[in-house]
Structures are given as structure tokens and as C-alpha cells.
Amino acid sequence: MYSPKDETTRARMEDALAHAAAHLSTTTTGAPAWGWLGRTIGSRTAGGHWLRVHCGEAAKTPATRNEGIALAEERVSDKVSRPHLHDLHRWDGGAYVFEAELIDYIAQPVISPETPDLTADPGLPDSWWTTLRESLDALSTAEPPRETIRQSWADRVFPEFLGIPAPAITERVTGHADLQWANLTHDPLVILDWERWGAVPVGYDSAMLYVNSLRVPAVADRIRAEFAHILDTPAGRIGEQIALAEMLQAVGRGWYVELAPLLRRRAEELTGVRSPAPAHPTA
Numbered sequence: 001m002y003s004p005k006d007e008t009t010r011a012r013m014e015d016a017l018a019h020a021a022a023h024l025s026t027t028t029t030g031a032p033a034w035g036w037l038g039r040t041i042g043s044r045t046a047g048g049h050w051l052r053v054h055c056g057e058a059a060k061t062p063a064t065r066n067e068g069i070a071l072a073e074e075r076v077s078d079k080v081s082r083p084h085l086h087d088l089h090r091w092d093g094g095a096y097v098f099e100a101e102l103i104d105y106i107a108q109p110v111i112s113p114e115t116p117d118l119t120a121d122p123g124l125p126d127s128w129w130t131t132l133r134e135s136l137d138a139l140s141t142a143e144p145p146r147e148t149i150r151q152s153w154a155d156r157v158f159p160e161f162l163g164i165p166a167p168a169i170t171e172r173v174t175g176h177a178d179l180q181w182a183n184l185t186h187d188p189l190v191i192l193d194w195e196r197w198g199a200v201p202v203g204y205d206s207a208m209l210y211v212n213s214l215r216v217p218a219v220a221d222r223i224r225a226e227f228a229h230i231l232d233t234p235a236g237r238i239g240e241q242i243a244l245a246e247m248l249q250a251v252g253r254g255w256y257v258e259l260a261p262l263l264r265r266r267a268e269e270l271t272g273v274r275s276p277a278p279a280h281p282t283a
Helices: 007-023 068-075 126-139 151-161 204-211 217-226 234-252 260-271
Strands: 028-034 040-045 049-057 085-093 096-104 172-175 198-201
Touching: 007 028, 007 040, 007 049, 007 085, 007 096, 068 085, 126 172, 126 217, 151 234, 198 204, 198 234, 204 217, 204 234, 234 260
Parallel strands: none
Antiparallel strands: 028 040, 040 049, 049 096, 085 096, 172 198
8 A cells, every 4th residue: 555655744644634624524534545655645534425635845836726626526527437526625734735625435445556557457347448438538528627748748758768759749638647547446437536637648548547557468458449449549649658758757766667668668669769778766
């Protein structure tokens, strides 16, 4: 499971969870669940909901913030399988800013609670894949709150991690922008974590799920079959390149050690260029 990166983070986030519960007139029950590096903390509440608190550094958080889950509640169709928002609380805490969401409690567990990439076949039924396709189709037409993947980022990252110039990102749809196995539940499917959703390159969502599945070929093959109508188009191939560049950037920071060789192999298959030799991990 994820855990806080240090005891200072643990104390700060546990205090924030208690503050949020008091402000929203609820109480938490059971042990808290942690997000990546302790940037989020969540707990079931006595009222039958889930309370989730996100923390960001004030110096790196814009004054006008994109309201991810709040705008999803307004703009995203109920055809998209997701938790609904019941209340929201934001506050400044000196060097940090916090956002608390009171959302539906989802009983079924996430598919990969320890890592975004898949390590074993979860044996998902056909109905799960149908719900995923229908959810992404319905999401694609929603009004996006932001442009999630920027051309300037691609221009900088592609030469370093794929060894090629970045293509022009000309075709976008509205997407989840963090579609990986720690954000998807077992059947029945619920898509979690709506902080980053927005306008993404065509194919990016399905490609991100695909490259996070390369260690389990049967699931990777299923994703390619389910989304061939997107991934096997020129725009879809650009979306996959972007997903690979993002993942290889994370590899350069020390993540995805076991997945890294498969990411590089797939990048070479897609681009015809061997990825640059990995540098020492950077922060």
C-alpha cells in the first residue's frame, strides 16, 4: 500500500483529515488510506461516505485552482462510472493548501492498490470492459476544465526520453488523464481520482492504461483490442507516444523499475528509434 514519505507528512495529513471531518460535520472510521507519497489521505465516514484530503505546496499551487471533482460533478455525464461529490472544503495552511472531498463510499477495492502498473491479471469480466468503454465515450464529450497535456511539455520531454521531436498535438478529447490501475476498481467498475481530468490527446487515456499493463500481456492485448479503433489511428499513435514519454520520464525519476525495459521496447517499436540511455534517477 502507499504510505506517507515521512512522519512529518503523516502528522500533517492526519491533522488535515481531522480538520476536514470537523468542518464537514462528520467523523472518520477505521484506518486511513494513503495516496502516493502521502499527498492524499482518505477514510470512510460514519455517514457512509468517503472523506479524501489532498495536500499541495502553496508555492506551487495557482491562486485560481482547477476544481477537478467539483467540475466533474457539474459537467460529466452520469453515464461515466464515478463517485459523486457531496461536499467540498478548501483551506490554506501556511506552506500548504488542502482540499477535502466528501464523496460516495465505493465498496469494491481498486485493482492495484500498491502501484499504478499492473502485476497480475485481475480476471475482469466482459461487463467491466463494456463499462470502461462506455464511460470513456461519455466523458469524451464533456466540457473540459483545462488542457492537461501541453505541447510545451511534449517538446521538452520527447527528445530526452523517446529520442525524437515531439509531434504536434492537434486532436484532443476530454479524458480522465490519470487512467491507471490504482484508479480503477474491480467489478463493477468505478473510475476514481478526478483531479487531473481535462482535454487530452486522442488515445492518451487508453494508451496510458495499455503501457501500465505491459507486464501482463493478456490484459495489454485486451486493451489493444478494446481500443483498436483509437490506438491504431495516427492520432492514437501520437497519444501512445505521449503516454510512453510520460512513463519514461517517471522512470528517469526512479519509478517503474521492472516496467522500464518493456516501456523502452514498446517505444522503440512505435517510433523506430531506440530510447536514449537512462540517466541516473533525478528528483
